Amino acid sequence: MTNVIVHPGHDGIGKRTTFGFITNDYPMLHKLQNAISGICAIIAAAAVVISGVLTILEVFMRAVLKSPLGWNIGFSERYLMVAIAFFGLVTAYRTGSHIAVASLFGKFAPPVQKILMIVAELIIAATFLLLFLAGIEATSFSISIGERVPPGMADIPWASWTWRVMIPISALMGLIVVLIDIFREVTTSWSKPSTDYEPGEGH
Numbered sequence: 055m056t057n058v059i060v061h062p063g064h065d066g067i068g069k070r071t072t073f074g075f076i077t078n079d080y081p082m083l084h085k086l087q088n089a090i091s092g093i094c095a096i097i098a099a100a101a102v103v104i105s106g107v108l109t110i111l112e113v114f115m116r117a118v119l120k121s122p123l124g125w126n127i128g129f130s131e132r133y134l135m136v137a138i139a140f141f142g143l144v145t146a147y148r149t150g151s152h153i154a155v156a157s158l159f160g161k162f163a164p165p166v167q168k169i170l171m172i173v174a175e176l177i178i179a180a181t182f183l184l185l186f187l188a189g190i191e192a193t194s195f196s197i198s199i200g201e202r203v204p205p206g207m208a209d210i211p212w213a214s215w216t217w218r219v220m221i222p223i224s225a226l227m228g229l230i231v232v233l234i235d236i237f238r239e240v241t242t243s244w245s246k247p248s249t250d251y252e253p254g255e256g257h
Contacts, residue, residue, distance in 0.1 A: 068251025074148040075251035079242055080234075087231045091148035094227060098142035101134040108134075124208030132217040140185075140224035147178065148231055150252050164246035168239065171247045175236045182229040189222030 068075035073091040076084040108126045116122040146152040159167060193215050195201075201214040235249040242248040 070149075070251075073145065075150075077248075077251065079238055079248055083234050083238065087148055087234055090227050090231055091145045094141040094144040094224065098138050098145065101137035101141075105130055105134045105138070125210050128203070128209035132214075133220075136217055136220050140221055141227075144224055144228040144231060147228060165244055167250065168244055168247045171249060172236065172239050175232055175239065175249070179229060179232040179236060182225045182232060185225035186222045186229060189218065189225055193218045193222060 068077050071088055073095055074084065074088040076088070108123070108130060112123050112126050143152075159170065162170065196213070196215040196218050203209040203211045203214075205211060238248050
């Protein structure tokens, strides 16, 4: 049976699991990262399923019963799309499912790859931190002014913080995952990357 090479040029030692990887370096931290990834994956997957169900239901209500739901569009935009994008981002990072250009990375010597990996992870951590801080600010402001959908509109009149809060929560979860990767990189051998988990074509 032919093996699928996910990242050509990679020679990581990670063993792929459902929601991430695991290696012999700090296995308990791997379990924590994979647990966070799994929670985010379940939330994002549930949002995808609900979105599909609502789409089918809306088609039926509109085409057959001539009585569209109305509230489903706002609910999908505010809750489902936010959940899919931000919680899905955490799982994509942990599982290596995001878009990655490995051709240039693989041409550097392993010690240089490690430095590049740390730089990339610091940038990702900074991004998650900014999302977390901005999300906290937006959520706090929404609570302070009692922001919600105005009465009489078709959307569900829930308080706006109930969807805004998903951004800082998911960003914090992502930040934890990335910080563990940074910790693992700086505390292990500098001869090669420790968080380039994908076995690639070497295994």
